[in-house]
Amino acid sequence: MPSTAKLKSPLPTLFALALFSLAALQAHAAPPASPTVDPKADPKSVPVVDGAIGSCSADFTITDDAGAPVYAADIRVHIAYRFLNLHKLDLEVGTNADGKARFIGLPENPKQPLFFRASQGDREGSAFDDPTKTCKAEFTIVLRKNPTNQ
Numbered sequence: 001m002p003s004t005a006k007l008k009s010p011l012p013t014l015f016a017l018a019l020f021s022l023a024a025l026q027a028h029a030a031p032p033a034s035p036t037v038d039p040k041a042d043p044k045s046v047p048v049v050d051g052a053i054g055s056c057s058a059d060f061t062i063t064d065d066a067g068a069p070v071y072a073a074d075i076r077v078h079i080a081y082r083f084l085n086l087h088k089l090d091l092e093v094g095t096n097a098d099g100k101a102r103f104i105g106l107p108e109n110p111k112q113p114l115f116f117r118a119s120q121g122d123r124e125g126s127a128f129d130d131p132t133k134t135c136k137a138e139f140t141i142v143l144r145k146n147p148t149n150q
Helices: 011-027
Strands: 048-050 056-063 074-081 087-094 100-106 114-120 123-129 136-142
Touching (some): 048 087, 056 074, 056 114, 056 123, 074 100, 087 100, 123 136
Antiparallel strands (some): 056 100, 074 087, 074 114
16 A cells, blocks of 8 residues: 655755754854953043944044033943844943043944944933945044923
């Protein structure tokens, strides 16, 4: 008596195996190094945070409305990168006594321009950078009171 067993297509299994392999490769990719903070840092030295995902940089000078440097202002940036922007990196640095700070190791070809937000207390400011056009960017951000917080 002949067998009437049906053979299954190997395509769904191969597709699932390919997705699993891709996920495993992404999971084992080396994450960027975590920034370290030196508690004995000189207040005049420029704080630097290394994203370790490229060769671009962004230098900042943060001032108030009168043009005076702002000490301990926070500058933040969110970066989505690699395949399908599945990797995300949030970086933050504080300014020194001269209102200066620096990000290095930023990507050369991000899918979207980088949006930097600076703040201290109730004051804030922002800057945009497209590293494909200005890989070594310099910004001066003036912190102003946020009109929505008044």
